[in-house]
Amino acid sequence: MQTQFWLTLLVFALVLLALAWPLSGWLAHLASPQFGQGSRFVQAVERPLWRLSGIDPSSGQRWPKYALALLAFNALGALVVYVLQRVQVWLPLNPAGFAAVEQGSAFDTAVSFVTNTNWQGYTGEQTMAHLTQMLGLTVQNFLSAATGLSVAFAITRGLMRRGQEDAKGSAQAGVIGNFWADLVRITLWVLLPICIVYSLVLVQQGSIQNLKGFAEVTTLETTAYDAPKTDAAGQPVLDAQGKPVTEHLTTHTQQIPGGPVASQEAIKMLGTNGGGFFNANSAHPFENPTALTNFLQMLSILVLPSAIVLAFGRMVGDTRQGWTILAAMAVVMVAFMAVAFYAEMTPNPQLTAAGVGTDLGNFEGKETRFGVVASTLFAAITTGTSCGAVNAMHDSFMPLGGAVPLSLILLGEVIFGGVGTGLYTMLVYVLTAVFIAGLMIGRTPEYLGKRIESYDMKMLSIAILLTPIVVLSGAALSVALEAGRAAISNPGPHGLSQILYAWGSSTNNNGSAFAGVSVNTRFYNLGLAVAMWIGRFGTIVPVLALAGNMALKKRSESLIGKMPTHGPLFVGLLIGTIFLVGALTYVPALALGPVAEHLQLFVKAAK
């Protein structure tokens, strides 16, 4: 099993690099002002769009204008998705006749998909009409990913500008690009072409792509099951002890859902969105039908976050900078993957004591088609990035196995991170690392020839501190209030992990759930939606401000007396900064959650 794990990882890394390197060249070209100038095809496609919208893609925006365009566009997106969910009952392409989504859930879902979180408090196949899935959720999957990449382009432009255009009053001074041009070009020339091909591959492998409703089929065997008994009002019937009464039922039919799954699945993975068409997400055979699609899904989550980091190196004119950041991400990712793998290969001691353990490791909550190796790799990849798709139930992982996705989320989605978000959040840590190192060795902190000054550190502080404040305050509020505690299915340390995961996943825009916690309530729907918004735009705004400020600075070309920001030493410094700033914030909460649960489980077993 160990050989399988390391071999899978090696093949995966090689294929990933083979795809990410050429894609990084394309991304760097796409972000340049020269894009499309020599191509009649590009111009023929884009020109009608610019004429229709009245936008001049070559006109540069300073950061406040770029930020306003981005915020207004995303707020409008949230409004459209909200309205779509509320009126879906009257719209076409609703073969199952789903009612309007409840207001709190619709609000939560709208913010969730706009912020690239894709946290789902609802069951997709029982709630959303096909039109809502396509026009609302899938469209936002594209646009939120494009928004993230746009911000990555903006901060890179800020750092790469050499300052020669920055004479005061110059029209180009402080310009970090054009949001509308970035958004359109990323969607049109990166996300759409890849997703069209990817969707067809998924269909070939067995994913469904249709506009049908539920199909009722007769099963080969009659299925017997116990279901909770309900009264005329649909409420569960309770016995004298207050426990739910169940009744024994049999059935020989099954409802099989239809829908445009493959097209949503492709961008769900490529855009590190993660919101599944089905409640079971990538554990569902219609979303993730084969071992090959499972491999492709993991690959597609990481390909753009890796490519944009390498594109960063190309754009700033020093590819070593990109490789250094990628190396830091890879080292931490592999370490976390190994911890998750070894934790999940340890059978649950209580099951072993009961005589039902297995030497295949902890199989609870795992899709049997994928097993422990593919599940742990998937879990680390989906939480290190801001994807949040799942092919196994993280709630059923061993305590330390579950601590891996939780920790990767709490680190701030920097271990590859989301599409664009990974790079710009990592650059926040890079600049912090350079600043700390500058203080330690008594040199002026400078990154890529640009001095890091007071205003930059203020912006970095906002970007770093806002997220943990929201996560820890939200978790504390949930523990303190009955409305928060009522959602926990498993009290004790595991319950705290569930709550911490919910707030961490939402605020860091991951979107995966620890499951087990019932969040489709007014308290969680509203609270988590606000957390998602703050986590997304509370980071984007200071990063854009940083980009604008960096764009105004002259870039010094002299390397004398400067600390190198590439090579193994800087990789170590960067990893140290991430753990120092990101992880230490959450150590007490992690100690009370997964660590305490691990000790309880194994100490009890030892006795």
Next chain:
Amino acid sequence: MDDLVMVVLIGVLFLAAWGLTRFCERLSDRGRP
């Protein structure tokens, strides 16, 4: 009624983010005399 509250909430979230933008802009040392 609830629909109105949710739409207003989206507006409030936008304004909060825009407020943060203005705050960051005002923090900037540049442009000061």
